[in-house]
Amino acid sequence: MEDNIAQSIRGINIAEYNYPLPPERIAWYPADKRDGSKLLISTPDTISQSRFSNIDNFLPYNTLLVFNETRVVQARMVFHKSSGARIEIFCLEPLHPVTEVQTAFAQHSPVIWKCLVGNSRRWKSGPLETTIPVNGKEITVTAIRTAQHDGHSEVEFHWDDEQIIFASVMEQIGATPLPPYIQREAEENDKDRYQTVYARNNGSVAAPTAGLHFTDEILEQLKKKGVRQEKVTLHVGAGTFKPVSSETIGSHEMHTEQVMISRTTIEAIKNANNRTIIPVGTTTARTLESMFWYGAKLHLGVTDSQYLEVEQWDPYNEAYNKVSTEESLHAVLKMMKAQKMEYLKGETSLLIAPGYKWQFADALITNFHQPKSTLLLLVSSFIGERWKSAYDYALKNDFRFLSFGDSCLFFPK
Numbered sequence: 001m002e003d004n005i006a007q008s009i010r011g012i013n014i015a016e017y018n019y020p021l022p023p024e025r026i027a028w029y030p031a032d033k034r035d036g037s038k039l040l041i042s043t044p045d046t047i048s049q050s051r052f053s054n055i056d057n058f059l060p061y062n063t064l065l066v067f068n069e070t071r072v073v074q075a076r077m078v079f080h081k082s083s084g085a086r087i088e089i090f091c092l093e094p095l096h097p098v099t100e101v102q103t104a105f106a107q108h109s110p111v112i113w114k115c116l117v118g119n120s121r122r123w124k125s126g127p128l129e130t131t132i133p134v135n136g137k138e139i140t141v142t143a144i145r146t147a148q149h150d151g152h153s154e155v156e157f158h159w160d161d162e163q164i165i166f167a168s169v170m171e172q173i174g175a176t177p178l179p180p181y182i183q184r185e186a187e188e189n190d191k192d193r194y195q196t197v198y199a200r201n202n203g204s205v206a207a208p209t210a211g212l213h214f215t216d217e218i219l220e221q222l223k224k225k226g227v228r229q230e231k232v233t234l235h236v237g238a239g240t241f242k243p244v245s246s247e248t249i250g251s252h253e254m255h256t257e258q259v260m261i262s263r264t265t266i267e268a269i270k271n272a273n274n275r276t277i278i279p280v281g282t283t284t285a286r287t288l289e290s291m292f293w294y295g296a297k298l299h300l301g302v303t304d305s306q307y308l309e310v311e312q313w314d315p316y317n318e319a320y321n322k323v324s325t326e327e328s329l330h331a332v333l334k335m336m337k338a339q340k341m342e343y344l345k346g347e348t349s350l351l352i353a354p355g356y357k358w359q360f361a362d363a364l365i366t367n368f369h370q371p372k373s374t375l376l377l378l379v380s381s382f383i384g385e386r387w388k389s390a391y392d393y394a395l396k397n398d399f400r401f402l403s404f405g406d407s408c409l410f411f412p413k
Contacts, residue, residue: 005355006316010250012353017380018371019391027404028182030193034215038399038406042383042390044413049397052213055365058409061226064268064275068208068284069231071199073105073167074174076186079128079143087128088118089143089155090177091170092205092238100345101203101235101258105167110158112146116238117153132172134164141169167202177205179403180241181370194403203235203258209367209403210281228275230268233260234283234348244372254312254349254374259287261344263336266291269360270329276362282375288360289315290348295328296320298335306339308346315356325359353377354384364410368394368401384413 031037035053050058059065075091094104096112104111117123128143139161147154159169176190196211198219219229239255246252269277269288279285290310297303300319314320336344354377364382368391369375380387390408399406 006313009316009351009353009355010248012249012377013247014244014249014252014372015247017373017376019388020395021371021401025395025399025401026181027400027402027406028184030212030404031400031406034193034197034213035218037213039213040390040394040399040406040408042386042408043411044386047390047393049399052407053218055213055218055409056221056225056227059222059225059227059278059363060276062275063222063227064230064272064277065222065227065280066230066232066265066269066277066284066288067196067198067211067214067280068234068287069196069198069200070204070208070233070235070283071202072176072195072204072207072236073202074170074191075177075205076175077143077170077173078175079130081122081128083122085122086119087123090116090118090205090238091174092116092152095154102201102233102260105165105170105202107166108162108164109160109166110156111166112154112156115153115155116151117145117155120153130173132169134161134168134172137161139164139169141173177238179206181402182404198231200231201233201235201260203233205238206236206240207403208234208236208281208283210284210365210407212404213407214280228268230265231262232265232284232287234258234287236283240375243370244374249351249353249374249377252374254351256347256349257283258347259290259308259345261287261291263333263342263344266329266333266336266344270326270333277360278363278365279361280365282364282366282369282378285361285364285378286348286350286352289352289358290346290350291332291344292325292328292359293320293350294344294346295330295332296323298331299323299327306335306341308344308348310346310348310350312349312351315350315352321357328359351377352381354381356381358382358412361412363412365407366410367403367407368399368405370402379410382412383410386413
């Protein structure tokens with residue numbers, strides 16, 4: 001049963017989360033150095049700015065930083081028809097032989113993916129072929145459209161070397177999937193700069209951008225200061241750029257993304273005691289919060305599944321809100337130990353909006369987000385109406401916005 005907060009959240013008018021963003025304030029390229037970006041620091045009483053390279057000065061010594069170690073894949077694959085027509089295939093999610101994102105990249109030929117097809121009208125039938133170098137030899141990659149649906153296609157890829165996995169094919173043939181608001185072609189440097197330095201698990205078609213500012217040197221510096229670092233994985237899907245087209249948030253359908261959390265990380269959070277838990281980015285925050293709601297359902301006996309599944313409106317169920325963080329994490333760890341699981345895997349479509357009850361964030365590191373987006377709702381849920389003064393300050397002080405832009409360190413209301 002949904003509580004009164006759920007009803008008020010469903011009625012949120014997205015127009016109230018708009019702000020003027022001039023096109024020239026959207027960063028098309030990253031800062032020259034990762035940690036050379038600006039950092040906005042917002043507390044309940046102050047707004048100030050620094051460089052990201054100084055972030056250790058603003059984090060409590062007992063901080064537990066949690067990162068999303070997903071890796072952006074080269075998901076934009078370009079083929080040419082014999083006529084010369086350019087066909088771009090954007091891989092969204094795997095369909096066959098497996099649907100789990102990470103496992104899908106280790107598959108051998110053939111594979112089938114859900115895709116967006118650019119210049120689709122020029123590809124009426126027949127296979128598309130291209131030749132690429134992999135491991136020192138030429139291989140032929142073929143794409144066949146097996147089905148068309150409203151808004152997407154199913155595409156089968158196969159290649160003539162059974163030893164090569166799909167990740168290697170995509171790495172050679174694909175380009176970096178830059179966000180739609182960065183209106184330029186992907187360049188070679190984007191493979192490095194639209195990727196965190198700690199990226200590990202293949203699967204995202206968009207970067208967890210708050211992490212782009214961290215360097216190996218900063219991570220080492222934080223470690224020396226006593227800042228503990230843990231990792232989770234949320235594979236960012238193209239739905240992260242999906243605009244809220246309805247007037248109220250209640251009519252908006254959240255996209256689903258796959259997550260993975262190690263038992264070690266869950267134990268570290270359970271035993272954090274007085275540590276300040278800071279998710280690096282909204283994707284990390286949504287992963288940690290999703291873990292709580294899954295644990296709440298386990299604790300209450302609503303589910304006994306070993307697969308994490310969190311729906312958009314789960315946090316606004318009155319019964320789930322009565323579960324403590326300790327009870328939730330205990331339920332998750334008890335299940336994992338009983339099943340001898342080292343990793344909790346699943347999927348989430350969690351919506352975090354004003355009125356949400358946060359569980360695992362004492363501060364938040366994040367970039368600036370698009371007007372009228374669910375990510376801006378998330379920020380507002382964390383710091384309240386202060387988001388307006390923070391964004392206004394950033395606009396007046398030449399901060400750069402969105403994926404390649406500057407960052408924020410928010411302390412809650």
